[in-house]
Amino acid sequence: MRPIQLTDINIKKLPEQPSPLISYLKVGRLLYYSLLLFILESWFYWVKLKASYFESSTWIIIFWFVCFLFSFVHIYLVIMDGWSRYQNYKRAKDQFYIYGFTKRISNLYIGSKCQRIAALVAAKELGIENQVKEYYSSKGIKWYHYIPYFMINDPLFLFKKYFWKRTFLEKSYKAKFDFQKLQLENRL
Numbered sequence: 001m002r003p004i005q006l007t008d009i010n011i012k013k014l015p016e017q018p019s020p021l022i023s024y025l026k027v028g029r030l031l032y033y034s035l036l037l038f039i040l041e042s043w044f045y046w047v048k049l050k051a052s053y054f055e056s057s058t059w060i061i062i063f064w065f066v067c068f069l070f071s072f073v074h075i076y077l078v079i080m081d082g083w084s085r086y087q088n089y090k091r092a093k094d095q096f097y098i099y100g101f102t103k104r105i106s107n108l109y110i111g112s113k114c115q116r117i118a119a120l121v122a123a124k125e126l127g128i129e130n131q132v133k134e135y136y137s138s139k140g141i142k143w144y145h146y147i148p149y150f151m152i153n154d155p156l157f158l159f160k161k162y163f164w165k166r167t168f169l170e171k172s173y174k175a176k177f178d179f180q181k182l183q184l185e186n187r188l
Contacts, residue, residue, distance in 0.1 A: 014183045015127045026121045027089045028082035030146075031114060035078045041071040077168060084170035085118045093122035094176045101131040110139065112148035125179070 018026075025032065045068035052060050088109060095105045101123070109119035116136060123132040150157055157163045 017179045017183045024086050027085050027118045031078050031082040038071050038074045080168040085114045087170040087173045089118040089122050090173045090175045092119045096126050101128045106132050106135050113146045
């Protein structure tokens with residue numbers, strides 16, 4: 001594979017580039033809202049569990065323990081999902097920067113709302129957000145399509161390796177470009 005040359009890049013002029021932290025928060029915004037809810041929910045269940053421990057029967061203690069455990073585990077799952085979506089964002093941004101808007105790249109991130117958000121944030125930072133939005137719209141995707149398509153197509157997804165690998169264990173991706181540096185170079 002030959003090294004990428006600047007003349008190969010389809011997108012020359014970069015819009016204002018946010019800091020990586022801002023991009024990270026934008027990519028996972030839906031996930032971080034749910035993270036706050038799971039933290040509050042865990043706290044509520046913990047309070048109920050503590051109160052029931054001394055005053056209630058065993059089955060009520062077990063009920064509150066299961067509720068607490070369910071909510072508490074989701075805190076970590078949401079954090080891992082947010083990290084995985086950030087890896088999608090970095091990969092999508094590199095791909096869009098190198099090749100410009102393509103249906104093939106957009107299709108890689110069409111499977112879930114969170115993946116589409118990652119691709120759209122990357123596209124917005126490169127100035128091609130409208131093209132990606134129009135493509136997703138042409139594929140019949142609406143703003144309220146939150147449930148990932150694989151969950152509808154495969155009800156036993158929880159028992160599949162691809163679900164755990166792609167949702168929570170996405171490999172770390174090192175970006176090929178320093179976009180803030182490129183933006184400064186473009187200004188000169």
